[in-house]
Amino acid sequence: MARFHPLRVAAVDRLTDDSVAITFDVPPQLREEYRHAPGQHLALRRIVDGEEIRRTYSICSPAPHSAGPDRLRVGVRFIEGGNFSTYALKELAPGDDVEVMTPAGRFILEPAPGLYAAVVGGSGITPVLSIAATLLAQEPTARFCLLRTDRTAASTMFLDEVADLKDRYPDRFQLATALSREEQQAGLPSGRLDQERLGTLLPALLPVQEVEGWFLCGPYGLVQSAENALRELGVERTRVHQEIFHVDPAPPRPADTVGPEHSTVTAQLDGRSGSWSVQDGETVLETVLRNRSDAPYACKGGVCGTCRAFLVSGDVRMDRNFALEPEETEAGYILACQSHPATEKVEVDFDR
CATH class of the missing domain: 2.40.30.10 (Translation factors)
Structure with missing residues (x-):
């Protein structure tokens, strides 16, 4: 926990x-x-x-x-x-x-041989910096290609750290930078990295089909554009991993998605189980937090995945999901902060 x-x-x-x-x-x-x-x-x-x-x-x-x-x-x-x-x-x-x-999250890469790549925007460089530095230091045969975008050079985070990776691993670390609001003397032309541009740029930078894992991180629009471009290039969904740092607040839930009049949430958390009535409009997480302050969460926006839980029984409606991979939702995992009971009884397990 x-x-x-x-x-x-x-x-x-x-x-x-x-x-x-x-x-x-x-x-x-x-x-x-x-x-x-x-x-x-x-x-x-x-x-x-x-x-x-x-x-x-x-x-x-x-x-x-x-x-x-x-x-x-x-x-x-x-x-x-x-x-x-x-x-x-x-x-x-x-x-x-x-x-x-303590650390959480599944946007990870355990060091292994092969070619890996990332498309990042703004502060999306943060986790990818750890991924690339760890991979290159611990796996001597691995290679990493980083395509990053920001507004201007002055607004670009971790410039020195990325440059240091390029200096230490010149044959194994490839860097391409696109600035949306500033021309560069060398490198990619300025402009936003939309789906069309990425679809042309990525195959020009590296052999797309040989990449073992793609890591997309940054604003929602960039991540979505990169995911769509990779799909059109024939990249398998299982090789694409994404993390979004910020999304706008969710709109109000439509009236026709309101759940049952009375419902109960049962939760297994840190080896202990409890059952509680759901108050009007509450998510599964909100119900559990009223009774167990140690329930895991961080953003409450469906982005970080800290509140991931396994749906043991019952049904829920998730407002949105920017954190769980399709394989996780298919296996029965939900985001407790975004899930509203859709049946009178819902049981979840935070320990799995």
């Missing part, structure tokens, strides 16, 4: 005008709990005016080969009106303590 622990901030490094990298010290007794796979994320928690706020940020540091990490680093980009990102950029300082959840 994911758990929160207070971690000391070791550094807050300015990356761009609107982003920082936060480094946490991990004490020896917690290093095993914070062992992570490349591509996973951390949920950070703080209390503001009595309200608990959680935000999820991907780990950008390489995954440790064996022992747990002594430090963890995440990237944070400012979002207009964002409570935690404003705090991170304007107030957070070395020496502060932050409540940090």
Whole structure:
């Protein structure tokens, strides 16, 4: 089960005008709990005016080969009106303590031989930086191709870290950068990476069919365009992995999707089970949280996947899903934060 622990901030490094990298010290007794796979994320928690706020940020540091990490680093980009990102950029300082959840997420790549590729936009570079750095360091025969896009060079996160990968692995790391609002002296022409452009660009960069795994991360529009382009190029769905960092709030649920008048949720969580009545309009997660404050969640927007649970019995309606792979939903997994009971009894298991 994911758990929160207070971690000391070791550094807050300015990356761009609107982003920082936060480094946490991990004490020896917690290093095993914070062992992570490349591509996973951390949920950070703080209390503001009595309200608990959680935000999820991907780990950008390489995954440790064996022992747990002594430090963890995440990237944070400012979002207009964002409570935690404003705090991170304007107030957070070395020496502060932050409540940090143990690593979670399935947007991962365990190092293995072969050719891998990523299409990222903006802060989508964060988990892919960990994936690429870990792969190249731990698997000497692996290769990685990174296609990244941002508005301008000045707004591009982790420029130095990506350049360092290029310097260390010149024969195994390929980098292509497209800027949407700025011309480059060398490299790709400026402009947005839409589906049509990606469909032409990707085969020109690398042998598409030889790529073992594709990792798409960034704004929803970019990820969707890249996924559609790869589908048209004949790439198998199982080789494409995606993670979306931010989506607009979901619209209100239509009246014809309202569930039964009375329903009960039974949940298995950390080895204990309980059953509770669902209040009007509640999701499965909201029902469980009223009775078990340790229920896992981070974004509540269907993006991070922290609240994934196995649907044991009954039926639910998921408002949206940007976190689970099709294979996971077909196997019976749901996002508790997006799932409303569609039957009078619903049973879920957070421990599977």
